[in-house]
Amino acid sequence: xxxxxxxxxxxxxxxxxxxxxxxxxxxxxxxxxxxxxxxxxxxxxxxxxxxxxxxxxxxxxxxxxxxxxxxxxxxxxxxxxxxxxxxxxxxxxxxxxxxxxxxxxxxxxxxxxxxxxxxxxxxxxxxxxxxxxxxxxxxxxxxxxxxxxxxxxxxxxxxxxxxxxxxxxxxxxxxxxxxxxxxxxxxxxxxxxxxxxxxxxxxxxxxxxxxxxxxxxxxxxxxxxxxxxxxxxxxxxxxxxxxxxxxxxxxxxxxxxxxxxxxxxxxxxxxxxxxxxxxxxxxxxxxxxxxxxxxxxxxxxxxxxxxxxxxxxxxxxxxxxxxxxxxx
Ligand code: HEM
Numbered sequence: 001x002x003x004x005x006x007x008x009x010x011x012x013x014x015x016x017x018x019x020x021x022x023x024x025x026x027x028x029x030x031x032x033x034x035x036x037x038x039x040x041x042x043x044x045x046x047x048x049x050x051x052x053x054x055x056x057x058x059x060x061x062x063x064x065x066x067x068x069x070x071x072x073x074x075x076x077x078x079x080x081x082x083x084x085x086x087x088x089x090x091x092x093x094x095x096x097x098x099x100x101x102x103x104x105x106x107x108x109x110x111x112x113x114x115x116x117x118x119x120x121x122x123x124x125x126x127x128x129x130x131x132x133x134x135x136x137x138x139x140x141x142x143x144x145x146x147x148x149x150x151x152x153x154x155x156x157x158x159x160x161x162x163x164x165x166x167x168x169x170x171x172x173x174x175x176x177x178x179x180x181x182x183x184x185x186x187x188x189x190x191x192x193x194x195x196x197x198x199x200x201x202x203x204x205x206x207x208x209x210x211x212x213x214x215x216x217x218x219x220x221x222x223x224x225x226x227x228x229x230x231x232x233x234x235x236x237x238x239x240x241x242x243x244x245x246x247x248x249x250x251x252x253x254x255x256x257x258x259x260x261x262x263x264x265x266x267x268x269x270x271x272x273x274x275x276x277x278x279x280x281x282x283x284x285x286x287x288x289x290x291x292x293x294x295x296x297x298x299x300x301x302x303x304x305x306x307x308x309x310x311x312x313x314x315x316x317x318x319x320x321x322x323x324x325x326x327x328x
Pocket of ligand 1: 139142145146177198220221
């Protein structure tokens with residue numbers, strides 16, 4: 001069973017990125033096994049508010065937690081440097097993507113998680129996000145429209161037969177962006193629409209013939225040579241502090257393989273052809289970037305059914321390559 005990756009858009013979110021301190025692996029693994037139960041306990045008090053939590057595991061934590069082969073697509077986030085813009089890579093062992101219709105539920109679940117992990121983790125980032133009026137981001141555009149839905153969404157986010165031991169899992173990339181909202185708001189709306197590739201009020205896409213090649217929509221639309229469009233599932237959230245003049249978008253994208261998101265990022269930051277960078281970056285600075293593997297809910301609760309072949313551990317080695325999945 002996949003974790004709760006595919007949901008209707010949430011109203012409130014907490015993104016929590018943690019590093020696990022050396023020696024705290026058992027505590028972290030135990031907490032991961034209990035996250036679904038904690039989410040049920042907190043969420044059941046207000047079922048209509050649809051609390052959910054997805055947990056991702058970063059590359060450098062994997063071997064510290066599990067004596068198992070690395071999921072095929074799991075590696076540290078690869079930063080990017082284009083001629084004008086940079087996507088930094090920042091460390092993260094664990095991601096908690098906590099969603100609900102109201103922030104109190106997100107807050108309470110994160111509180112319960114942190115109670116369990118106190119003294120065992122360093123907090124890299126905690127961001128409380130929200131949807132700005134009708135599904136908009138702080139640039140004022142409706143965000144999420146072209147997400148796939150139904151079976152297309154399942155196919156987009158789910159690891160399949162290419163990595164059988166981890167089939168049903170997913171990958172997630174997060175990046176925190178800060179906007180230069182003064183510069184953005186100084187642009188006429190027609191120019192903002194050229195940057196995004198959609199109309200602002202109606203959210204209707206600008207036809208391909210009129211769309212700027214460096215618009216966000218043009219740059220992030222990826223089509224394979226055989227004409228298949230490669231999709232991801234996003235759920236960006238607005239965050240910020242008007243008092244501190246901080247205005248941001250927290251990007252989160254799920255995919256069955258990180259390659260698709262990485263290709264989008266390459267097109268955004270470096271450009272294809274090089275130099276055709278995404279104009280959204282002229283008003284948005286990426287300040288974090290991390291990649292995580294999202295195991296199935298069953299794996300988190302009980303990773304032991306994925307066991308090493310008895311012969312493999314006879315010499316004390318990890319037996320990577322001869323590990324197999326066996327459900328008992
Ligand atoms: C500053 C951060 C970002 C903002 C404010 C933003 C905003 C938007 C908006 C307003 C749309 C149009 C409506 C929609 O279909 O959702 C969009 C589309 C899209 N964005 Fe972003 N986005 C950001 C970052 C990213 C990143 C980092 C990626 C991928 C690595 C990405 C991938 C996409 C994709 C795939 C689409 C749909 C393109 C299509 O098929 O029409 N976005 N984004």
